[in-house]
Amino acid sequence: EADIYQTPRYLVIGTGKKITLECSQTMGHDKMYWYQQDPGMELHLIHYSYGVNSTEKGDLSSESTVSRIRTEHFPLTLESARPSHTSQYLCASSPGTGVGVNYGYTFGSGTRLTVV
Amino acid sequence: GDSVTQMEGPVTLSEEAFLTINCTYTATGYPSLFWYVQYPGEGLQLLLKATKADDKGSNKGFEATYRKETTSFHLEKGSVQVSDSAVYFCALPNQAGTALIFGKGTTLSVSS
Numbered sequence: 001e002a003d004i005y006q007t008p009r010y011l012v013i014g015t016g017k018k019i020t021l022e023c024s025q026t027m028g029h030d031k032m033y034w035y036q037q038d039p040g041m042e043l044h045l046i047h048y049s050y051g052v053n054s055t056e057k058g059d060l061s062s063e064s065t066v067s068r069i070r071t072e073h074f075p076l077t078l079e080s081a082r083p084s085h086t087s088q089y090l091c092a093s094s095p096g097t098g099v100g101v102n103y104g105y106t107f108g109s110g111t112r113l114t115v116v
Numbered sequence: 117g118d119s120v121t122q123m124e125g126p127v128t129l130s131e132e133a134f135l136t137i138n139c140t141y142t143a144t145g146y147p148s149l150f151w152y153v154q155y156p157g158e159g160l161q162l163l164l165k166a167t168k169a170d171d172k173g174s175n176k177g178f179e180a181t182y183r184k185e186t187t188s189f190h191l192e193k194g195s196v197q198v199s200d201s202a203v204y205f206c207a208l209p210n211q212a213g214t215a216l217i218f219g220k221g222t223t224l225s226v227s228s
Contacts, residue, residue, distance in 0.1 A: 006159075033215060041154075041203055041220065041221040041223070043205070043218045045215050045217075048214065048215055056214075058215065090159050090160065092159075092160075100209070100213045100214075101148075101213065101214065101215060101216055102147070102148040102167065102209065103148075104148070104162050104165055104207075104216070105160075105162070106162070107152075107160045107161065109157075109158055109159045110158070
């Protein structure tokens with residue numbers, strides 16, 4: 001059973017719309033991450049958080065923003081969707097204290113976004 | 117910086133064949149190493165991991181040994197099944213240790 005939930009699973013939306021992709025986890029993990037997965041399956045880190053009120057940009061420049069007001073919730077927002085944002089978005093969390101990731105991640109099932 | 121390189125796919129095998137997916141890495145020190153699997157339409161699931169040199173991770177018949185001499189973490193399975201068809205990712209922490217970096221993924225297709 002999933003302990004990290006992403007909604008919606010699939011979303012088709014028009015250009016210029018504002019959208020929020022939801023990610024919630026019930027494991028009490030402090031560290032959470034957003035990755036963008038391109039059609040070739042490669043994963044790119046776009047945002048991460050070490051805990052409440054902590055957000056950092058990842059390696060891939062992204063026009064999205066994130067917030068972390070509650071430990072369990074890490075939503076990703078696109079203010080104005082464009083066709084170039086069409087992708088799969090994966091949320092993950094990691095246990096343990098500090099910033100390290102030696103325990104690995106638990107992933108959600110992903111949101112497949114299509115912007116038309 | 118730290119990086120991971122996987123063999124390119126797709127890998128196509130018949131049921132009960134032996135599987136090897138190569139993974140080599142570049143890293144400072146001896147980070148934990150991971151294999152993840154992604155089934156169609158799903159997120160990634162942790163398949164196995166190893167936390168130090170010479171450790172062997174294993175799960176569901178898959179194995180991988182952390183070899184610091186060759187900086188490798190190859191994934192193996194003695195007898196694949198159709199249900200093993202998926203994309204496999206090798207991963208390790210980035211140089212700062214703040215997030216995982218993933219290989220480009222290897223697609224495995226097993227036919228009966």
